Amino acid sequence: xxxxxxxxxxxxxxxxxxxxxxxxxxxxxxxxxxxxxxxxxxxxxxxxxxxxxxxxxxxxxxxxxxxxxxxxxxxxxxxxxxxxxxxxxxxxxxxxxxxxxxxxxxxxxxxxxxxxxxxxxxxxxxxxxxxxxxxxxxxxxxxxxxxxxxxxxxxxxxxxxxxxxxxxxxxxxxxxx
Amino acid sequence: xxxxxxxxxxxxxxxxxxxxxxxxxxxxxxxxxxxxxxxxxxxxxxxxxxxxxxxxxxxxxxxxxxxxxxxxxxxxxxxxxxxxxxxxxxxxxxxxxxxxx
Numbered sequence: 274x275x276x277x278x279x280x281x282x283x284x285x286x287x288x289x290x291x292x293x294x295x296x297x298x299x300x301x302x303x304x305x306x307x308x309x310x311x312x313x314x315x316x317x318x319x320x321x322x323x324x325x326x327x328x329x330x331x332x333x334x335x336x337x338x339x340x341x342x343x344x345x346x347x348x349x350x351x352x353x354x355x356x357x358x359x360x361x362x363x364x365x366x367x368x369x370x371x372x373x374x375x376x377x378x379x380x381x382x383x384x385x386x387x388x389x390x391x392x393x394x395x396x397x398x399x400x401x402x403x404x405x406x407x408x409x410x411x412x413x414x415x416x417x418x419x420x421x422x423x424x425x426x427x428x429x430x431x432x433x434x435x436x437x438x439x440x441x442x443x444x445x446x447x448x449x450x
Numbered sequence: 451x452x453x454x455x456x457x458x459x460x461x462x463x464x465x466x467x468x469x470x471x472x473x474x475x476x477x478x479x480x481x482x483x484x485x486x487x488x489x490x491x492x493x494x495x496x497x498x499x500x501x502x503x504x505x506x507x508x509x510x511x512x513x514x515x516x517x518x519x520x521x522x523x524x525x526x527x528x529x530x531x532x533x534x535x536x537x538x539x540x541x542x543x544x545x546x547x548x549x550x551x
Contacts, residue, residue, distance in 0.1 A: 281452050289467075292464055293467060296483075305479075315490055318494060322498045324497045327510055331517060339524050342528055343482070350479070350531060369474050372470050387455055387458050387462065392453065401502040401503065403504065404500075418511060421507075425511075429515055437522075437525075440526050444533070
């Protein structure tokens with residue numbers, strides 16, 4: 274096992290354990306900060322798929338934007354939960370058992386499907402020339418977003434403007450009627 | 451070079467963790483975190499397949515678009531959660547059962 278694989282499996286183990294702790298921990302503030310850890314390790318996995326620009330975007334948008342927004346909404350909406358931070362006694366409910374069962378069934382379907390496919394012999398993977406470590410993917414993304422994907426790019430910018438106006442309109446204090 | 455199937459298995463596990471959060475949590479913000487996990491698992495798939503698409507760059511560009519769309523969605527969803535809290539004084543989705551207050 275070389276260094277690349279070692280770092281990859283370290284980050285994937287970090288990602289999966291922190292994601293499991295996010296959904297299983299009782300304290301909501303701690304789970305939001307663990308979400309931060311899992312997003313960072315996901316950005317590390319993007320680097321191993323040779324998508325460094327996507328990894329940077331992940332760090333900037335998710336860690337810088339989404340997470341701060343979530344903490345902000347949490348602080349504004351859960352005052353009574355902050356007042357009583359004493360640990361709630363753990364009790365395993367029936368609906369959680371059903372949820373775990375559904376998720377394990379879904380996981381079984383996905384992983385067994387994955388194990389049946391022999392990826393190295395697929396024709397479109399054999400005929401493609403994969404991205405090498407020496408390639409400049411940021412340069413390629415910049416050129417492609419201005420030529421081949423120009424229409425989705427512009428639609429996305431209009432959509433972002435719509436989301437910005439919509440969120441500001443929803444969150445402002447309405448007139449008392 | 452990491453084989454493609456390892457990325458797919460990791461993203462499958464991440465997707466199922468997100469699905470569990472969506473199914474069982476009783477807090478709108480935690481459900482939103484579960485949805486984010488599912489979106490991120492899909493983006494990881496896009497990026498892993500995008501390594502074999504050097505000329506068109508479809509995987510990486512689409513992953514970029516998906517990240518931006520998810521961020522915009524989170525902004526609107528959090529604004530809606532704040533409004534819901536203002537009306538109902540709770541963000542437990544199972545207690546919010548009226549469309550018109």
